[in-house]
Amino acid sequence: MAQTHWLSSAATHCGAVRNMNEDAFLNRNNEGLWVVADGMGGHEAGEVASEMITTAMGAADLNQPLAEVVDSLEDALLEVHHKIRTYSRTHCEGRTMGSTVVSLYIRESVGICLWAGDSRLYRYRDHTLERISDDHSQVNEMLSRGMISPAEAINHPASNVITRAVGASETLYVDITLVELRPGDLYLLCSDGLYGALDEPEIARYLTSDNVETVTHGLIERSLDAGARDNVTVIAVKVQ
Secondary structure: OOOOOEEEEEEEEOOOOOOOOOEEEEEEHHHOEEEEEEEEOOOOOHHHHHHHHHHHHHOOOOOOOHHHHHHHHHHHHHHHHHHHHHHHHHHOOOOOOEEEEEEEEEEOOEEEEEEEOOOEEEEEEOOEEEEOOOOOEHHHHHHHOOOOOHHHHHOOOOOOOEOOOEOOOOOOOOEEEEEEOOOOOEEEEEOHHHHHHOOHHHHHHOOOOOOHHHHHHHHHHHHHHOOOOOOEEEEEEEEO
């Protein structure tokens, strides 16, 4: 099978309102692994949780058969889930501490996405933006059950309530999906600070560039112009 080539760029910013960044990212470009983690719990909690996730996934052995790499990445998340809960008890007086996570691993013509929470993976292909991951959030559950309309979901009062995160509850379930790569695809990993500030049509307008640094920095700058109320992290991966 022909080797797939790619280019990637990653950027993060605390946003237009907050003075602390609880997001973290991992960019193992040469090995085809990217991670965005959005921490929660405040100072000495959220940023610790997100950093623990990127460190754990950064230590995963990628020189294995694909199925074993996927198992290793999932195991890393499950292990760090328990480490975060222990840290919360010993350093944060047991208060809620955790992080969402979305990751992309590329091997040849296949991409694997693992995620928990509402950080997202998008694919921009043939001038169309498609969401690959599915938010683990209260609003998304209400939407899928037909309890609210897509219009009602946009500014819903419960829009910041997530139903799954690493470290946040006793049990962690990690979703995994397979993506078939095509030359010209652009994959965007992001924290909710991005799509909280910009709607998807506006995000898509920044994905037309072949320059991945133009994509990431353009999205960060535009989200700040839009008054991003949360930390913003973006990773762009362009398949060659």
